[in-house]
Amino acid sequence: MPIETLRWTGETDGRLELIDQRLLPGRCEYLPCETPQQLFEAIVTLAVRGAPAIGVAAAYGACLAVRSLTGGTLTEALETVRAACDDLAASRPTAVNLFWALERMKKTAESVVADNPGCSVDVFKQALLDEAHAICTEDKAMCDAIGRNGMDLIPDSGAVLTHCNAGALATAGIGTALAPMYLAHKNGKRFRVYVDETRPLLQGARLTAWELIQAGIEAVLICDNMAASLMQAGKVNAIMTGADRIAANGDTANKIGTLGLSILAKHYGIPFYIAAPSSTFDLTIENGSQIPIEQRNADEVSAFGLRQTAPENMNVYNPAFDVTPAENITAIITEKGAIDRPDRKKICSVLG
Numbered sequence: 001m002p003i004e005t006l007r008w009t010g011e012t013d014g015r016l017e018l019i020d021q022r023l024l025p026g027r028c029e030y031l032p033c034e035t036p037q038q039l040f041e042a043i044v045t046l047a048v049r050g051a052p053a054i055g056v057a058a059a060y061g062a063c064l065a066v067r068s069l070t071g072g073t074l075t076e077a078l079e080t081v082r083a084a085c086d087d088l089a090a091s092r093p094t095a096v097n098l099f100w101a102l103e104r105m106k107k108t109a110e111s112v113v114a115d116n117p118g119c120s121v122d123v124f125k126q127a128l129l130d131e132a133h134a135i136c137t138e139d140k141a142m143c144d145a146i147g148r149n150g151m152d153l154i155p156d157s158g159a160v161l162t163h164c165n166a167g168a169l170a171t172a173g174i175g176t177a178l179a180p181m182y183l184a185h186k187n188g189k190r191f192r193v194y195v196d197e198t199r200p201l202l203q204g205a206r207l208t209a210w211e212l213i214q215a216g217i218e219a220v221l222i223c224d225n226m227a228a229s230l231m232q233a234g235k236v237n238a239i240m241t242g243a244d245r246i247a248a249n250g251d252t253a254n255k256i257g258t259l260g261l262s263i264l265a266k267h268y269g270i271p272f273y274i275a276a277p278s279s280t281f282d283l284t285i286e287n288g289s290q291i292p293i294e295q296r297n298a299d300e301v302s303a304f305g306l307r308q309t310a311p312e313n314m315n316v317y318n319p320a321f322d323v324t325p326a327e328n329i330t331a332i333i334t335e336k337g338a339i340d341r342p343d344r345k346k347i348c349s350v351l352g
Helices: 036-044 051-066 074-089 096-115 121-153 179-186 203-215 224-232 258-268 344-351
Strands: 006-009 015-019 030-033 159-162 192-196 218-222 238-241 245-247 252-255 272-275 321-324 331-334 337-340
Touching (some): 121 238, 121 272, 192 224, 218 224, 258 272
Parallel strands (some): 159 192
Antiparallel strands (some): 245 252, 252 321
16 A cells, blocks of 8 residues: 555654545645644644544554653653543543553653663663554454455345445555555455545545545445445345454444444345454453543534534534444454454454
């Protein structure tokens, strides 16, 4: 894939650059972030989105916190990193990769201070940047592994339906739910992808459709409320989406609308797959009822672009995610293998 969703330019005093996904598909431009505050705004406004990409970006956010430090004590540098990580953790409540990456960066910072208390601030900054680079590299490898583990599930000469965007734009690599499609296409399979537009922010229409066109994969855009008709007509052979958090029993939070697709898939006997890395599992929560669901601004629903489409001061319900019960999921595809009919025992077995 030619898409590089995020990149760090320079050394420890460099900066993070993100494809500004708010501008797609009209323009593909990079948004520079030189402070954790700029990254926080980018995450909240969805300039960068997708659980794995948010996690990688957050790791670099810890580096941004100390990029301008030229002096001071290691204790001060450590507290700066901790404060920045705590602030970034408040940017999105549902995507667990965010918290996983920030905790890993804090532990790295703490280990440097504990193991080498006499080192310079420059050594401290380099250790953080090395860890962020490692998280980014691991994310790319994770995407490739999910692609390999799921490519056989893509129907040759058939059709897959996907929701929201779980491709390269949602990760540092080739994606999660789209990764099996990319590798299946690369290995000669020919199939069609039905792309839900994904109201209210159109991540499917703006991002997934754009990605698939770049890759030369046949894609057909549909409104979200057309999916049932497609399934009824027998035009969908499989459904594959990403995830933002997966509970210990396999209940999965993903973009609002995913739950409805899983119910339809169960009714029509269509395999329903989730593709997500092990870092998206939150084994500290028993089931999906404990997953925090982000409520977003009413304007996303009451307006379309800059045009008001609902009465002024209309009450709006705008959850960013819903939770698909494990019983509706045919398999969860991870970098460590596929978990068929997921439950706690199977998840623990595959994830180790």
